Amino acid sequence: MPEVRDIQVQEPAARAAAAAQELQDMQGEKMVLNMGPSHPATHGVLRIVLELDGEIITKAAPDVGYLHRGDEKIAENMTYTQFIPYTDRLDYLAPLANNVAYALAVEKLMGIDKQLPPRCQFIRVICCELARISAHLLGMGAFALDIGAITVFLHTFTEREKLYNLFEALTGARFTTSYTRIGGLSRDMPPGWMEQVRKFLDEVVVNFDETETFLTRNKIFTDRTQGVGTVSREEAIDFGLTGPNLRGSGVDFDLRKAHPYLVYDQLEFEVPHGTTGDAYDRYLVRIEEMRQSVKIVRQCLDKMPGGPVNVPDMKVILPPKERVLTKMEELIHHFINVTQGVNAPPGEIYFAAENPKGELGFYINSKGGGTPYRMKIRSPSFVNLSILAHLLPGHMVSDITAILGSFDFVMGECDR
Amino acid sequence: MTASDLATQLKAKFGELFAEPVAFRDEYTLKLADAERIAEVCAVAKMELGFDYLVDITSIDNYGEDPRWTVVYHLYGYGHHQHLRIKTDVSEEKSELPTVTAVWRTADWHEREIYDMMGIRFRGHPDLRRILMWEGYPYFPLRKDFPLAGKESAMPEVAFTKTTPMAGGPFVTIAGGKDTIAREPRVRIPETDALATTNRVERRADIKDAHGEGKGPGPIEPKK
Numbered sequence: 001m002p003e004v005r006d007i008q009v010q011e012p013a014a015r016a017a018a019a020a021q022e023l024q025d026m027q028g029e030k031m032v033l034n035m036g037p038s039h040p041a042t043h044g045v046l047r048i049v050l051e052l053d054g055e056i057i058t059k060a061a062p063d064v065g066y067l068h069r070g071d072e073k074i075a076e077n078m079t080y081t082q083f084i085p086y087t088d089r090l091d092y093l094a095p096l097a098n099n100v101a102y103a104l105a106v107e108k109l110m111g112i113d114k115q116l117p118p119r120c121q122f123i124r125v126i127c128c129e130l131a132r133i134s135a136h137l138l139g140m141g142a143f144a145l146d147i148g149a150i151t152v153f154l155h156t157f158t159e160r161e162k163l164y165n166l167f168e169a170l171t172g173a174r175f176t177t178s179y180t181r182i183g184g185l186s187r188d189m190p191p192g193w194m195e196q197v198r199k200f201l202d203e204v205v206v207n208f209d210e211t212e213t214f215l216t217r218n219k220i221f222t223d224r225t226q227g228v229g230t231v232s233r234e235e236a237i238d239f240g241l242t243g244p245n246l247r248g249s250g251v252d253f254d255l256r257k258a259h260p261y262l263v264y265d266q267l268e269f270e271v272p273h274g275t276t277g278d279a280y281d282r283y284l285v286r287i288e289e290m291r292q293s294v295k296i297v298r299q300c301l302d303k304m305p306g307g308p309v310n311v312p313d314m315k316v317i318l319p320p321k322e323r324v325l326t327k328m329e330e331l332i333h334h335f336i337n338v339t340q341g342v343n344a345p346p347g348e349i350y351f352a353a354e355n356p357k358g359e360l361g362f363y364i365n366s367k368g369g370g371t372p373y374r375m376k377i378r379s380p381s382f383v384n385l386s387i388l389a390h391l392l393p394g395h396m397v398s399d400i401t402a403i404l405g406s407f408d409f410v411m412g413e414c415d416r
Numbered sequence: 417m418t419a420s421d422l423a424t425q426l427k428a429k430f431g432e433l434f435a436e437p438v439a440f441r442d443e444y445t446l447k448l449a450d451a452e453r454i455a456e457v458c459a460v461a462k463m464e465l466g467f468d469y470l471v472d473i474t475s476i477d478n479y480g481e482d483p484r485w486t487v488v489y490h491l492y493g494y495g496h497h498q499h500l501r502i503k504t505d506v507s508e509e510k511s512e513l514p515t516v517t518a519v520w521r522t523a524d525w526h527e528r529e530i531y532d533m534m535g536i537r538f539r540g541h542p543d544l545r546r547i548l549m550w551e552g553y554p555y556f557p558l559r560k561d562f563p564l565a566g567k568e569s570a571m572p573e574v575a576f577t578k579t580t581p582m583a584g585g586p587f588v589t590i591a592g593g594k595d596t597i598a599r600e601p602r603v604r605i606p607e608t609d610a611l612a613t614t615n616r617v618e619r620r621a622d623i624k625d626a627h628g629e630g631k632g633p634g635p636i637e638p639k640k
Contacts, residue, residue: 065548070566072533073557077564108441237468237494240522251494258497347440350490350501352471363474363490376474378490386525415548 030058033397037066041146041401044411048388052397060392062385067415075375079341080106080182083375088176090377091413093138094131094356095177096167100124101353103180104261105362109349110342112183112316113261118305120184121262126197126300127170127179128262128353129293133204134163135356136244136286136408143283143405144215147224152214159207162200169193182342183317184310194301201294208290216284225279229391229403232277239387242380243358244285245407249277255354266303269296279406286408316342341370350378357381357410377416381409419444419498422465426500429460448504451487451513455540457502458489458519467491467500470520473527475534479560483507485536489516506536515541533558 031052037045045066051059071090075083087102088095103124107113141156164174169190171177179186215221231241236249246253254271256264272288274281310317318337319330346368352361358380365374384407392400423437423444435447448457461467471490478484483505491500506513515538516523527538528547535556538544545551554569555562589599 065546065550068548070557070564073562073564111441238521240470240520253494348445348488348501349441349443350472350499359471361472361490363472363488365476365488374474374476376472378472382525382529383522386522390521 035400037063041404043142043404043409044414046385046404046409046411046414048392048400050392050397050400055396055398057392057395057397057400060389062388064382064385064411065415067411069416071416072375072377075372077371079370080344080372081337081341084180085176085178088178089412090379090416091135091355091357091360091381091410092175093410094135095175096127096171096179097131097135097353097355098360099177099180100128100262101351101355101360102362103182104353105349105351105364106182106342106344108351109344109347109364109366110182110316111345112311112313115311115313116184116262117308117311118263119188119307120309120311122300122304123185123189123309124180125262125264125267126297129296129300130163130166130197132293132356133290134160136290137163139356139405139408140211140215140283140286143402143408144211144221146401146405147221149214149218149221152211155207155210155214159200159204162203166193166196166200169196181310181317183313184308188309194304197297198301201297205291205294208287212287216287222280224398224402225283225406227276228279228395228399229282229406230276230278231387231391235387235390236277239390240383241358241387242383243355244282244289245358245384247271247273248282248285248406250275255352255359259352261351261353263300267296267299269293269299279402282406282408343370344368344372352378355380357408357413358384360413379413379416381411381414382416384409385414417496417498419500422467422493422496422498423500426457426461426465429464430457433457443499443501445501445503448502451504451506454487454489454502454504455514455516455519458491458516461491461500461502462519466493466495468493468495468520470516470522470526471499473516473523473530475530475536475558477534477558477560485511485534487513487530487536511535512537512539514539517541532556535559 033050033052035042035048035050037047039046042048047063047066049061049063050057069089071086074086078086084099084102087098090098104113107116137156137160141153144150144152167177168174170193171179171186231239231245231249233250236246236251241249250273252271252273255261256269257271269292272285272292274285314330314333315337318324319333323330324334325331344364344366346366348363348365350361350363352359359378360380361378363374363376363378364372367373388403391403395403419442420437420439423446427434427437427446430453433449433453435449438445438447448454458470469492471492473490474488476486476488478486485506485508487504487506489502489504491502492498504513513536515527517527517538518540524542525547527541528544530536531538531541531544532546532548533556546553549557555567557566
């Protein structure tokens, strides 16, 4: 005969007290959560070991290095030109910008950066700014995707597809462009490319407006990003943040204005900066930066000069093929350039460019010859990530995606 | 306030500790004679000369020279927009110098990376452990005596350490073999061709003879 018992229903007050008593036993137990290297919202292979108290993060330890390929060691064994494809793979969302930054660094070491022909400089600026648009489109699209606004991602990627077509027409590759060479570019612009770029610019501005319609005054987006991941001005400088992350925190600093390289001093553009330093400000800074990039590219297209695209020094640039095959001197220059590399003087330089992710710097220590003795890549994403251990505690787990997305880092660059 | 002025000012504060500023391509480098004073120098540079941003710390392996290590600090000031480079040498026996994390918190990760890649320790660092390589990795990869192809090392906590046999297909070169015969044997036997790699592979003595001293694996015996 089954036993029958009455159900004991406590009155609400006693029931609440009993529930609180149960939770009391669980207070103070923290959980360790591994946001593993393979995660859709970590923008690459980033691992964060989180210690959680319920939903609040108490400790965060980012674990980087999953994409470490030893680029700096490789650079010691390659000529300067051979290393250019490796620079594509640093910030792989804006390979042209890395190519330009690296070429400028080596040219600074060689002392030929002032001798670059104007056409080369204007084309490089166009490359950098198109890369900036491409990187920010992806950054903000992925940011919105992680927050939950999935449509935005597809919108920004439609424009990125057009950019990839432009890059393919210009460099031969959609993605790993390896476009610049020491002393110039691998090839000049194809005919009709400038008109394609103009057409693209007209279309992409419409896309920026659409993206802003989706996000900027969207209550859900602002609730999730305002006040989240706030980095004060002093913290931003102390932690070495650069790029839109630094500007979002209120520091009005841009390498293109403070230390103009290429022809940025001849171009008119503004540098947006934020006030609060939260995720929303960083988003707004990036959107406005894209608009300024469009302005810059339009000016470059209007001002594009004619002329050669390479430094006229045959020891640095490969001579034209028809002369290599017929004349002895050019043959020797070609041979030495390809086998031994450009002859850099002994010395050390540091050159930094304003990349979409921040300040990408190359420190090249050369003992002469065609290979560097030591090349250090000052990667903006590596430094930007270092603030995570300080920034994440106190936020909730769902804020992590907002913070990671707003910092917009790339693991390829972080780990090198 | 130009970079040259700032360099001279910093040298003036420390006198003989610094060599004369070296200029190259409009950049100024100060060589610090005593690496132990680096934290003090950096604090002065930040507080009194306005270098509030540490751009980068780098290490150089002067293999064959003594002192073996050179640590290079790149400083920048958002107020005066000037760069400065401070270099200091550390000998191999010592391999240690004070940390500058108290001056700029960004030095934290830079110094961890230098420790990871070169093996230079930073005294007073809050958490000096490897950052790019995994904990327990036995080597310092950026040293000049570490080969480019890498060295075998045990991978912690992984399910398997053998590389995939025939990875890449039957006609692909096996990476890192001793010589051409090891790298491109006449016949690839899946069980043994992983031996030709130098990384992360157990070498069993009995199979070792198959890819021995320059001999290829030999023709496959037809199954009987």
